[in-house]
Amino acid sequence: MKAVVLGPAGVVVDDAPVPEAGPGEIIVSMRACGLCGSDLEKIRGTYTAAPPVIGHEAVGVVAEVGDGVEGIRKGTRVFPHHHVPCGRCPTCKGGSPTMCAHYRATNLEPGGFAETFRVTRWNVEHGGVLRLPPILDFERASFIEPLACAIRAVDRIHAKPKSALVLGAGPMGLLVIQLLRLRGTETLLASEGSSLRAEWARRLGAALVWDPMTQDVPAAARKETGGLGVDAAVVATGNVRAIAQAVRAVRSGGTVLLLGVPEAGARLDVDPSEFVTREVSLVPSNAATEAETRKALGLIARKKIDVASLVTHRFPLESFPDAIRVAERAECVKAILTP
Numbered sequence: 001m002k003a004v005v006l007g008p009a010g011v012v013v014d015d016a017p018v019p020e021a022g023p024g025e026i027i028v029s030m031r032a033c034g035l036c037g038s039d040l041e042k043i044r045g046t047y048t049a050a051p052p053v054i055g056h057e058a059v060g061v062v063a064e065v066g067d068g069v070e071g072i073r074k075g076t077r078v079f080p081h082h083h084v085p086c087g088r089c090p091t092c093k094g095g096s097p098t099m100c101a102h103y104r105a106t107n108l109e110p111g112g113f114a115e116t117f118r119v120t121r122w123n124v125e126h127g128g129v130l131r132l133p134p135i136l137d138f139e140r141a142s143f144i145e146p147l148a149c150a151i152r153a154v155d156r157i158h159a160k161p162k163s164a165l166v167l168g169a170g171p172m173g174l175l176v177i178q179l180l181r182l183r184g185t186e187t188l189l190a191s192e193g194s195s196l197r198a199e200w201a202r203r204l205g206a207a208l209v210w211d212p213m214t215q216d217v218p219a220a221a222r223k224e225t226g227g228l229g230v231d232a233a234v235v236a237t238g239n240v241r242a243i244a245q246a247v248r249a250v251r252s253g254g255t256v257l258l259l260g261v262p263e264a265g266a267r268l269d270v271d272p273s274e275f276v277t278r279e280v281s282l283v284p285s286n287a288a289t290e291a292e293t294r295k296a297l298g299l300i301a302r303k304k305i306d307v308a309s310l311v312t313h314r315f316p317l318e319s320f321p322d323a324i325r326v327a328e329r330a331e332c333v334k335a336i337l338t339p
């Protein structure tokens, strides 16, 4: 079977053995898998969190069921979450389930960019497999994982923001813009360097979208909020300059939410006194749990969040290098891989 894997020499479209289901495991025939910004970082070698398995926005049809699996049959349409927490350890109970030691210990094997992949017993037994309702097509269902991450991020903002600036209007930023709009944020602003993505941000609810290459984004955001600054600034890009801009754009007492993963080893040029004297909170959000994947499924199925219009490019697995090229140049909004 075809599988795109990350080897020492970079990404390769390989002829891999078809996986078989061991006890408690399931094998999924992939139907759609979104290309994520973190996949690009892993391919570039700038992503910190190991191991570098690519493809985690995968959905498909159950092709084989291992001994002892209950409630999932061959032919079931599923979203299998690549990481699942234990729910019982001090980290989980302390409110940080995505930091659970079990969370990243398992993954889809060999990854989501494969014709078929294995879902481990841990993930199956800990509720990581969601059944897709018949009305939900695979392409839209492939947004369950990224939307879940966006939901968790927005939930971590301290107070419901009346004004917000979203820095970066890639797929994650566009999901955040829609969630904020859904939750009643009145002044919704964005910054984005790609004119294509800026257009989508406007279409999906941002009142104003500035180009960070040519415009002073914090000054513009302050002007739009009567000099105050925004309640929340969501950094939906790995670009560290956007973090510095976000700190300058939030009001005193506001929240800077970090969602995009900066390159490993990057340095931030911010005066740290701002955090204390202006009570600016720096809140990171990394990944999501089944509390959010279930909500994401519901929002997509009920069309509360438009994910279909984000898909601008589709590639079969063998054209994976073309997908990377298009995504690296921000010439697409969302690229989806199909078997």
Ligand SMILES: [Zn+2]
Residues within 6 Å of the ligand: 036, 037, 038, 056, 057, 145, 146
């Ligand atoms: Zn992702």
Ligand SMILES: [Zn+2]
Residues within 6 Å of the ligand: 085, 086, 087, 088, 089, 090, 091, 092, 093, 097, 100, 101, 102
């Ligand atoms: Zn745990």
